[in-house]
Amino acid sequence: MALPVRQQLLTWGIATAVFLLLLWLLGDVLLPFIVGSAIAYFLDPVADRLQRAGFSRVGATVTISLAALLIAVLLVLAVIPTLVEQLTGLINAAPQIAARLQAFLTERFPEINDSTSTIRQTLSQIAQGIQAKGGQLAETLLSSAMSLVSAVIFIVVVPVVAFYMLLDWDHMVDRIDALLPRDHAPVIRRLGREINAVLAGFVRGQLSVCLLLGSFYSLALMLAGLQFGLVVGAIAGAITFIPYVGSLVGGSLAIGLALFQFWGDWVSIGLIAAIFAVGQFIEGNVLTPKLVGNSVGLHPVWLLFALSAFGSLFGFVGMLVAVPVAASIGVFARFGIAQYQSSLLYRGLAGHNDPAPEDDVQE
Numbered sequence: 001m002a003l004p005v006r007q008q009l010l011t012w013g014i015a016t017a018v019f020l021l022l023l024w025l026l027g028d029v030l031l032p033f034i035v036g037s038a039i040a041y042f043l044d045p046v047a048d049r050l051q052r053a054g055f056s057r058v059g060a061t062v063t064i065s066l067a068a069l070l071i072a073v074l075l076v077l078a079v080i081p082t083l084v085e086q087l088t089g090l091i092n093a094a095p096q097i098a099a100r101l102q103a104f105l106t107e108r109f110p111e112i113n114d115s116t117s118t119i120r121q122t123l124s125q126i127a128q129g130i131q132a133k134g135g136q137l138a139e140t141l142l143s144s145a146m147s148l149v150s151a152v153i154f155i156v157v158v159p160v161v162a163f164y165m166l167l168d169w170d171h172m173v174d175r176i177d178a179l180l181p182r183d184h185a186p187v188i189r190r191l192g193r194e195i196n197a198v199l200a201g202f203v204r205g206q207l208s209v210c211l212l213l214g215s216f217y218s219l220a221l222m223l224a225g226l227q228f229g230l231v232v233g234a235i236a237g238a239i240t241f242i243p244y245v246g247s248l249v250g251g252s253l254a255i256g257l258a259l260f261q262f263w264g265d266w267v268s269i270g271l272i273a274a275i276f277a278v279g280q281f282i283e284g285n286v287l288t289p290k291l292v293g294n295s296v297g298l299h300p301v302w303l304l305f306a307l308s309a310f311g312s313l314f315g316f317v318g319m320l321v322a323v324p325v326a327a328s329i330g331v332f333a334r335f336g337i338a339q340y341q342s343s344l345l346y347r348g349l350a351g352h353n354d355p356a357p358e359d360d361v362q363e
Contacts (some may be wrong), residue, residue: 034321
C-alpha cells in the first residue's frame with residue numbers, strides 16, 4: 001500500500017530542503033565534485049560509444065582521460081599563454097582607452113568641458129559610481145579569491161572525480177534505480193528520461209555551441225587584426241549559453257575596441273561587426289538547431305530567472321546547478337499539468353467518459 005499523498009509530499013519536501021541547505025552550507029566544498037560530475041555526465045555518451053565499438057568501460061574511460069589530458073596540454077602550451085597575455089594587455093590598456101574615449105567625447109561634445117552642464121555632471125556621477133564599484137569589486141575579488149592550496153586541490157580533485165564518476169556511471173545509475181520506490185519507479189524512470197533528454201539537449205548541446213562559436217569568434221577576430229581578439233572571442237563564446245547576453249557583450253566589446261583601433265577605417269570596423277553578424281546567423285540557423293534542438297523545453301526567460309535566483313542564493317555553485325534544477329522543474333511542471341488535465345478537477349463529472357487530452361492529440 002502506497003503512503004498517503006500528504007506524507008509523500010512531506011518526505012520529498014524535507015529531502016528538497018536538506019538538498020538546498022547542504023548546497024548553501026557546503027557550496028565551496030561541493031564545487032569540484034559538481035564540476036567533476038558534470039564532466040562525467042557530459043562524457044558518458046562518448047564512453048558508451050567506445051563500449052559499443054568494443055572497448056571495456058575501463059578502457060573507454062582511460063582513453064577519454066588520455067585524450068582530455070592531451071587536449072589540456074595543447075591548450076596550456078598553445079592557447080592559454082596567448083589568452084593570458086592578451087587579457088593582461090587589455091587590462092593595461094584600459095586607462096589609455098578611457099583617455100581616448102574622454103578626448104573623443106570632448107571633441108564631439110564641447111559642452112562636456114562646462115562643469116555646470118548636465119552631461120558633465122552625469123558623466124562625473126557615472127565615473128564616481130564605476131570607481132566606487134570597481135574598488136568594491138577589487139576588494140571582493142581579493143577577499144574571496146582561492147588560495148594556492150585550494151586552487152591546487154580543485155585542479156587535482158576535479159579530474160579524479162570525473163574519472164571515477166565516468167568509470168562507475170552506469171553502475172551508479174543502476175544502484176539509484178534499485179533504490180526507487182517500487183510503486184512509483186516507472187513514473188520516476190520516465191521523468192528521469194525526460195530530464196536527461198532536456199539536459200542532454202541543452203547542456204551538452206549548448207556547451208558544444210559555446211566551444212564552436214568561441215573558436216569561430218576568436219579565430220575570425222584575430223585574422224581581422226583586432227587586438228585582444230582571442231580574449232573577446234573567448235568571452236563571447238563562454239557566455240553564449242545565456243540567451244542574447246553573449247552576442248551583446250561580445251559584439252559591444254569587439255566593436256568598441258575596433259572603434260579605438262581602426263577609427264576612420266570603416267571597412268575594418270564593418271568587418272568586425274560582420275563577424276558577429278555571421279556568428280549570430282550560424283548560431284541561430286545551424287549550431288543551435290542541430291546541437292541543441294527546438295524541443296529542449298527551457299524557455300530563455302525561465303533559464304535567466306533560474307541562473308539569477310540560484311546565483312544570488314548559492315553563488316557560483318548555484319549557477320552550475322541552476323540549469324539541471326530548472327530542467328527538472330520544467331519536466332515536473334509538464335507532468336503536473338498533464339496529471340491535472342486528466343483529473344476530474346479539470347474535466348469535471350460531465351467529461352469523465354471523454355478521452356483525455358493526450359489521447360486526442362495522439363488520434
